[in-house]
Amino acid sequence: MTQTISVEESRQLDAKTINEIGIPSMVLMERAGIKIYENMLDNKDLDLSKVLILAGTGNNGGDGLVVARLLVTHGYSVHILTVGNPAHASDDHKAQAKICDYYEIPKAFLNEDFNQYTILVDGLFGSGLSRNVGGDFATVIDKANAADANTHAIDIPSGLNGDTGEVMGTAIKAASTSTIAYAKNGMVTEQAKPYTGKIYVDDIGIYRGKRFEEASLIN
Numbered sequence: 587m588t589q590t591i592s593v594e595e596s597r598q599l600d601a602k603t604i605n606e607i608g609i610p611s612m613v614l615m616e617r618a619g620i621k622i623y624e625n626m627l628d629n630k631d632l633d634l635s636k637v638l639i640l641a642g643t644g645n646n647g648g649d650g651l652v653v654a655r656l657l658v659t660h661g662y663s664v665h666i667l668t669v670g671n672p673a674h675a676s677d678d679h680k681a682q683a684k685i686c687d688y689y690e691i692p693k694a695f696l697n698e699d700f701n702q703y704t705i706l707v708d709g710l711f712g713s714g715l716s717r718n719v720g721g722d723f724a725t726v727i728d729k730a731n732a733a734d735a736n737t738h739a740i741d742i743p744s745g746l747n748g749d750t751g752e753v754m755g756t757a758i759k760a761a762s763t764s765t766i767a768y769a770k771n772g773m774v775t776e777q778a779k780p781y782t783g784k785i786y787v788d789d790i791g792i793y794r795g796k797r798f799e800e801a802s803l804i805n
């Protein structure tokens with residue numbers, strides 16, 4: 587049985603790991619990026635010939651920027667489409683964007699034809715999704731779903747309610763998802779299957795919580 591948690595619980599475990607235990611968020615982000623990169627190499631349904639990273643301005647987008655840099659430093663062709671107001675970007679996102687600039691990773695644009703890419707990586711929203719998706723975010727999600735390429739989602743397919751599995755206006759239909767620490771409750775519902783695709787659960791050192799630590803000792 588897959589152990590699943592609520593979105594709020596996942597955010598609390600993130601915060602506890604960073605603020606109480608002391609693992610820096612940039613370390614967690616780097617570990618998340620490495621796991622996501624490895625999952626993408628593992629999934630033979632994904633064609634990594636020409637990659638488009640869809641990055642929101644939060645830490646889900648930050649994870650996507652780590653993946654972009656790892657792909658580039660291993661010889662892959664990568665473009666980055668950042669969606670949202672850069673002024674609202676999280677500190678970790680800004681730090682990762684600066685690293686991507688060092689590697690001169692080219693930028694993509696909203697009105698581009700997504701069919702020139704062989705795979706899309708969804709780093710628009712993760713556990714921070716707080717309302718129905720609209721505007722440019724909805725446009726990008728609908729373009730991604732209409733494109734020929736498969737999409738690999740980071741943490742939670744963007745637009746999917748991580749607690750219920752409901753679609754918040756529109757949502758990424760991913761071929762596969764790398765979810766951080768634990769699958770979220772809504773991701774294992776019947777209605778979520780077309781959106782999550784194959785789920786990889788990535789341990790990146792997030793505190794496991796007493797409930798799960800005892801459970802893992804028993805199994």
Ligand SMILES: NC(=O)C1=CN([C@@H]2O[C@H](COP(=O)(O)OP(=O)(O)OC[C@H]3O[C@@H](n4cnc5c(N)ncnc54)[C@H](O)[C@@H]3O)[C@@H](O)[C@H]2O)[C@H](O)CC1
Pocket residue numbers: 600601604611612614615618642643644645646647649676710711712713714715716717718719720723740741742766
């Ligand atoms: N350091 C950590 O805590 C780690 C987090 N991980 C990854 O980070 C995301 C959670 O990141 P966060 O910045 O909290 O939120 P998101 O990136 O999911 O959302 C960004 C931002 O978007 C805004 N927003 C919410 N809903 C909407 C909407 N419908 N339309 C437009 N904008 C919206 C809101 O302001 C959010 O703040 C987590 O999922 C992981 O991927 C690391 O993996 C581990 C360390």
Ligand SMILES: [K+]
Pocket residue numbers: 646708709710711712739740741742743744
């Ligand atoms: K996502």
